[in-house]
Each structure stands twice: as structure tokens, then as C-alpha cells.
Amino acid sequence: xxxxxxxxxxxxxxxxxxxxxxxxxxxxxxxxxxxxxxxxxxxxxxxxxxxxxxxxxxxxxxxxxxxxxxxxxxxxxxxxxxxxxxxxxxxxxxxxxx
Numbered sequence: 001x002x003x004x005x006x007x008x009x010x011x012x013x014x015x016x017x018x019x020x021x022x023x024x025x026x027x028x029x030x031x032x033x034x035x036x037x038x039x040x041x042x043x044x045x046x047x048x049x050x051x052x053x054x055x056x057x058x059x060x061x062x063x064x065x066x067x068x069x070x071x072x073x074x075x076x077x078x079x080x081x082x083x084x085x086x087x088x089x090x091x092x093x094x095x096x097x098x
Contacts, residue, residue, distance in 0.1 A: 032093060033071050033078045039093065042080075046088040051080055 034055060041054050051067070052058075058067035058080070065086075069078040076094050083089040 033069050033074060033076050034093065039091070042088065042091055044088060044090070048082060048086055048088075051088050055080070 038054060042051065048067075055069060055078075059070045060068040062068060062079070065082040065084075067080040067082075069080070070076070078091065078093045080091045081089045
């Protein structure tokens with residue numbers, strides 16, 4: 001049985017693209033919502049607008065001065081809590097698969 005080189009090249013390329021895409025998607029979907037380098041820029045006492053400059057707009061707002069950040073297809077989330085004066089009090093990132 002003879003193999004056509006074009007067919008072998010096509011199959012190899014398709015398999016490489018699928019494997020590469022799965023690796024990228026797995027890292028994007030299951031990785032942290034916000035990279036650690038970005039989280040390191042957050043400081044207690046920041047205003048909501050300062051937090052938004054770093055993290056962007058939240059995905060959702062909580063009932064008690066809490067912002068939520070999530071990513072499509074990622075089961076994890078990031079919460080940012082604010083105090084009564086509207087200053088950041090804390091944040092926490094929940095990873096689905098730490």
C-alpha cells in the first residue's frame with residue numbers, strides 16, 4: 001500500500017492543529033481567570049475605578065459590594081470585595097483545578 005505524501009502531510013497538519021488547539025484551550029479554560037502578575041498590582045484601599053483600570057469591567061456585580069470576574073468555559077472565578085467607603089478590601093481567586 002502506497003501513501004500519498006500530500007495525504008500524509010495533510011493528516012499530520014490536521015493532527016498537529018487539533019493537539020495544539022486542545023493544549024491552548026485547556027490552558028485558557030482551566031488556567032487562572034486573572035494572571036498573578038495582574039493580581040500583584042492590586043492593593044487594599046484602591047477605589048473601584050482603580051481596580052477597573054487593572055482588571056477591566058467585572059463580569060457580574062454581587063449584592064454586597066462584590067465584583068465577580070469569570071472567563072468563558074472556565075469554571076473558576078475571581079471576586080473583589082469593597083468596604084463601605086467603596087475601597088477594595090480583599091480579593092480571592094477560585095481555581096477549578098488548582
